[in-house]
Structures are given as C-alpha cells and as structure tokens.
Amino acid sequence: MTGTLVEVTNPLDGSVVGKVPYAEPAAVEAAVAAAAAAVAVGRELPAHARAAALDQISAQLAARAEEFAQLITAENGKPIVWARAEVGRAVSTFRWAAEEARRFSGELQRLDTDAAATGRVAMVRRFPRGAVLGISPFNFPLNLVAHKIAPAIAVGAPILLKPAPKTPLTALLLAELIAETELPAGLVTVLLVPDAEMDALVADERLPVVSFTGSERVGRRIAELVPHKHVTLELGGNAAVVVARDWADLEWAADRVATFGNYQAGQSCIGVQRVLVDEAIAHEFVELLVAKVQALDPAAVVGPVIDDAAAARIEEWIAEATAGGAEVLAGGTREGRMVAPTVLRDAPPDSRVVREEVFGPVLVVSTFPTIDEAFAAVNDSRFGLQAGVFTSDLRTAFAAHRDLEVGGVVIGDVPSYRADQMPYGGWKHSGVGREGLRSAMDDYTDTRVLVLTGIPL
Structure with missing residues (x-):
C-alpha cells in the first residue's frame, strides 16, 4: 500500500512536477529489515560484482544525462547549466566508486620487527559496520545522493537512502537505474519518508551508520539522538x-x-x-x-x-x-x-x-x-x-x-x-567525517585484523 501523496513543485513557477507517495510504516519496516538482512550478502559480494554495478550505473547516467538534468531543474529550480554539471559529476562519482571498489584490498603488515613475533604477519582489512541510513538534502538531488549510495555499493554495505521530500524524483529515477543492475535485493533502497518520521529511522538499531547532509540544527539533533552510532555529518558553512x-x-x-x-x-x-x-x-x-x-x-x-x-x-x-x-x-x-x-x-x-x-x-x-x-x-x-x-x-x-x-x-x-574523489568535509560546526569516495568508504567500514602464525617470512 502507498501512503500520503507528496506533490513536488517547481520552485520557479510552482507548477506540479510530479506526485509520489510517502512510504507506509509497513514498507519502511520491510525496507529496514531487508537492509539488515543484506549485510551478510553485501559483505560476501565480490569486488568485480560491486565494481560492475557501479560502472553500469555510471554508464546509464551518462546515457540519460539530459533526462536527469531536466528533472533536477524541474524539481529543484536550479538553472539547466548547473543541473547538467551535476549530472556530469554524478557520472564521475559512480565511476570513481567502481575504481575504488577494485582496489579496496587492505594492508599486509609483517610483525616480526620484534623477536617475540617471529613468523607472524597481520592482514588488515576493512568490513562494513552494518547497514547505512543515508539522508540527502534538496540542493544537489542527484550528486549528493550518489555520494551516499556509491561508496556503500563499493564496500558492500546495504544502504537505505532518504531523499529530501522537496526533491525526491531524481533519487527515485536513480533507483530505477540501480534496480537494473545485478546487485542483491536489499543492498540499495530509496525510500521517501516524512521528515517528521526521520528520528525513528535514525534511532533504529538495525542501521548502525548514519550519513547525513543538511542543516546544522537537524545534524546536531541526530548526533544527540544516537551518540553510540557511527554518524557522519556535513552541515554547511559560511565559506x-x-x-x-x-x-x-x-x-x-x-x-x-x-x-x-x-x-x-x-x-x-x-x-x-x-x-x-x-x-x-x-x-x-x-x-x-x-x-x-x-x-x-x-x-x-x-x-x-x-x-x-x-x-x-x-x-x-x-x-x-x-x-x-x-x-x-x-x-x-x-x-x-x-x-x-x-x-x-x-x-x-x-x-x-x-x-x-x-x-x-x-x-x-x-x-x-x-x-x-x-x-x-x-x-x-x-x-x-x-x-x-x-x-x-x-x-x-x-x-x-x-x-x-x-x-x-x-x-x-x-x-x-x-x-x-577528494576528501570533503568540515571542521568545527561544519560537521564530522568526510565524503569523497574513498573517505566515505572508510566511514562506512571498520578495520579487522587477521594474524597469521608460523609464516616463513
């Protein structure tokens, strides 16, 4: 079943661009459960499969660039020149993520620098912390969505993406491209949820990572609500x-x-x-x-x-x-x-x-x-x-x-x-954590060490 319809309008003239439903509580619960269930599947997904999906999304974005640009302008109001630039950046964002997925290999450390550790070697790899809740703003309805989703796919972390209610159409169109890939069910979900119901998603223990881009007020509330979670915040500035x-x-x-x-x-x-x-x-x-x-x-x-x-x-x-x-x-x-x-x-x-x-x-x-x-x-x-x-x-x-x-x-x-591709984020009240493909991949994951013993080094 579908929830209340959201009327998306063009900021320039108020014309109706589209109508989409908010997700019903049952649909939200199903999406969170699917993301949680996909953690093990995503962790085991081979690098070539993650990279292939990201390459496919990038290619399809490029092929449908003008369609996406026109939709961005329609629901966000930004002039078409900037909408086209945003699509071009999103194409690169998914391409960079594919490249990073292929070289996300970890590190080998020899431990025999001390006599007591002779014959020991450590393999240091990063694994997803769990399912991610991504929350994106209205001002870049495609590329800031890409900066949540692309690094999640690259590391095999399931992600539930909540787009801004004022500009959800571009994210939903992107979801159609993602659905055409061979990524397993539950790995990427785009779900339109009212802002008033966001706190419940933030607090859900099945989503241990929260990546938020938006206002300082909302970001600070998220940090206070779930201090035990891994939270990344991009909260703007006065550059x-x-x-x-x-x-x-x-x-x-x-x-x-x-x-x-x-x-x-x-x-x-x-x-x-x-x-x-x-x-x-x-x-x-x-x-x-x-x-x-x-x-x-x-x-x-x-x-x-x-x-x-x-x-x-x-x-x-x-x-x-x-x-x-x-x-x-x-x-x-x-x-x-x-x-x-x-x-x-x-x-x-x-x-x-x-x-x-x-x-x-x-x-x-x-x-x-x-x-x-x-x-x-x-x-x-x-x-x-x-x-x-x-x-x-x-x-x-x-x-x-x-x-x-x-x-x-x-x-x-x-x-x-x-x-x-570069690390992007702020100091002080501008936030914590970094976007940029490899930086976000690090935020979505944590290190795990494997020590091998009796190895002839």
Missing part, C-alpha cells in the same frame, strides 16, 4: 574567500566570486559568502565584483531559492544587515523566490549574513590590512568547511593550509571547487 594583493588577475577572481556566490541561487554549502579583500586592491576589485554580479543572468545562472520561507528569510537577513550599517552595492531585493544577486559591504560582524549560513545569493565584502588578519577573519566563525585564497605566493598558500580551520583550502580559486 570565505581571501583575495591577496599579490593576485594579478583581479577580473578573473571577481568573475569566479560573482558566479559561485550566486550559482543555483547560492544554495551550496561551499558557495562563496564572505569576501575578504586586501585593502590595497579593494577599490578595484569591488568595482569589478559589483559589475560581474550585476551582469549575471538571473534565469540562466542564479535561479530561485527552494521556497517562499527561504526567500523571506534571506530578505530579512539582508534588511537586518543594512539596518546595522551595511551598504548595498548590488541587489538587496526579491520578487517571489527570486532573490536578486546581492553584494553587501561592511556588514556588522554580528549580523546573520556574516555569522550564519545564508544559503542564498548574498556576498558580504570586507577588507583587511595583512594576510594574518585575513586568516583570523576566516577563522572567526563556528563553521569551517572550505576556504579559497587568491594568491600567487607559495608561502601564503602553505600558511593558509596550516592556519585556516577548514576541511579544505583552495588556492587560486573560490572555495566552491570540489573534486568528487
């Missing part, structure tokens, strides 16, 4: 970019900051939010930045935010900042769910556009006299996901890597850069 005085191509830097502070309406955990510019070049750079922002095509590059509540919140935060003395250099207005790309200068340090994650098309510009003060400003946040530093000085680059309290530092570009 900063530093533009040093030695950076020569200010126009290119301004173009990158303008684009990736506003792409898909700023709804990216590593979208640029705080812009720190050396005071020696601030006048020139800010003029370039404002011009680049004002030249953005709202329909082709920016798009709408996800719903009316998000648009109203962003508008409120902008008003709060301007009431506190921030100067509006561009934007600052909204029409429905379309928030104009906004540049604020000198917002109060305690304003929410500085302290919190805006998750909208808002850039907050300030200046600094020295690079040390710039790095201190970046670190003056409870978040720490990624940062970008436009510098040509190798010493500054290494200092940024050492001193910035973030999970990733991007030199010569914005913090929005992400390669899907």
Whole structure:
C-alpha cells in the first residue's frame, strides 16, 4: 500500500512536477529489515560484482544525462547549466566508486620487527559496520545522493537512502537505474519518508551508520539522538574567500566570486559568502565584483531559492544587515523566490549574513590590512568547511593550509571547487567525517585484523 501523496513543485513557477507517495510504516519496516538482512550478502559480494554495478550505473547516467538534468531543474529550480554539471559529476562519482571498489584490498603488515613475533604477519582489512541510513538534502538531488549510495555499493554495505521530500524524483529515477543492475535485493533502497518520521529511522538499531547532509540544527539533533552510532555529518558553512594583493588577475577572481556566490541561487554549502579583500586592491576589485554580479543572468545562472520561507528569510537577513550599517552595492531585493544577486559591504560582524549560513545569493565584502588578519577573519566563525585564497605566493598558500580551520583550502580559486574523489568535509560546526569516495568508504567500514602464525617470512 502507498501512503500520503507528496506533490513536488517547481520552485520557479510552482507548477506540479510530479506526485509520489510517502512510504507506509509497513514498507519502511520491510525496507529496514531487508537492509539488515543484506549485510551478510553485501559483505560476501565480490569486488568485480560491486565494481560492475557501479560502472553500469555510471554508464546509464551518462546515457540519460539530459533526462536527469531536466528533472533536477524541474524539481529543484536550479538553472539547466548547473543541473547538467551535476549530472556530469554524478557520472564521475559512480565511476570513481567502481575504481575504488577494485582496489579496496587492505594492508599486509609483517610483525616480526620484534623477536617475540617471529613468523607472524597481520592482514588488515576493512568490513562494513552494518547497514547505512543515508539522508540527502534538496540542493544537489542527484550528486549528493550518489555520494551516499556509491561508496556503500563499493564496500558492500546495504544502504537505505532518504531523499529530501522537496526533491525526491531524481533519487527515485536513480533507483530505477540501480534496480537494473545485478546487485542483491536489499543492498540499495530509496525510500521517501516524512521528515517528521526521520528520528525513528535514525534511532533504529538495525542501521548502525548514519550519513547525513543538511542543516546544522537537524545534524546536531541526530548526533544527540544516537551518540553510540557511527554518524557522519556535513552541515554547511559560511565559506570565505581571501583575495591577496599579490593576485594579478583581479577580473578573473571577481568573475569566479560573482558566479559561485550566486550559482543555483547560492544554495551550496561551499558557495562563496564572505569576501575578504586586501585593502590595497579593494577599490578595484569591488568595482569589478559589483559589475560581474550585476551582469549575471538571473534565469540562466542564479535561479530561485527552494521556497517562499527561504526567500523571506534571506530578505530579512539582508534588511537586518543594512539596518546595522551595511551598504548595498548590488541587489538587496526579491520578487517571489527570486532573490536578486546581492553584494553587501561592511556588514556588522554580528549580523546573520556574516555569522550564519545564508544559503542564498548574498556576498558580504570586507577588507583587511595583512594576510594574518585575513586568516583570523576566516577563522572567526563556528563553521569551517572550505576556504579559497587568491594568491600567487607559495608561502601564503602553505600558511593558509596550516592556519585556516577548514576541511579544505583552495588556492587560486573560490572555495566552491570540489573534486568528487577528494576528501570533503568540515571542521568545527561544519560537521564530522568526510565524503569523497574513498573517505566515505572508510566511514562506512571498520578495520579487522587477521594474524597469521608460523609464516616463513
């Protein structure tokens, strides 16, 4: 039987994209039981079978790329250029997972470094901790789903994936591709469950691993609810970019900051939010930045935010900042769910556009006299996901890597850069654990040591 129908609408115009049912309690129970029962089957699944399934999913995604892109745009609202880019990344995510599955072999250690261990050798391998509950957000309805499912398949861990109720259609279409593989029953299940019923899934002891991407509030509640489980959290941030005085191509830097502070309406955990510019070049750079922002095509590059509540919140935060003395250099207005790309200068340090994650098309510009003060400003946040530093000085680059309290530092570009195979995650309130194929595979598994005795080494 099916549950209450969820009406999925296009954020841009409110048109109905599709209707899908929430899973009934009996269906949820059956899915959890199937995932738990598949633990032994997944553990025994040969590497070639896991890799072949991942390769097949990647190939089918590539073959149906435009279909997926159009669906992402329809239910999420992001401009088609970013939807197509997301599909391309998902194709690579599954391909990388296939490659990692083939080399997920473990380590051999000889133990006869001590005389008492002569003839002993250890084999260290990783095995799934158990079934995984994956919870994905609305802003990347395909690739962030892929980052939950692909590493689970790669290690043979059953996964029950709960997509965001606002954008479930893409995940369900992906599930159709997965069902066409020869993976055993119960290894991958995509299940639409109301957010209000999520806590029961999180607390279910048959799902000992929880991988969540979403808001800080919900992530913290999950961590408090199941402190005994292995929980990974990607909770966002208020990403900063530093533009040093030695950076020569200010126009290119301004173009990158303008684009990736506003792409898909700023709804990216590593979208640029705080812009720190050396005071020696601030006048020139800010003029370039404002011009680049004002030249953005709202329909082709920016798009709408996800719903009316998000648009109203962003508008409120902008008003709060301007009431506190921030100067509006561009934007600052909204029409429905379309928030104009906004540049604020000198917002109060305690304003929410500085302290919190805006998750909208808002850039907050300030200046600094020295690079040390710039790095201190970046670190003056409870978040720490990624940062970008436009510098040509190798010493500054290494200092940024050492001193910035973030999970990733991007030199010569914005913090929005992400390669899907690299470790990705945050420090401080930005979360715990890492995505990126091999990193997530490690989070889904734990080490087990086999000691062999009497071996002629």
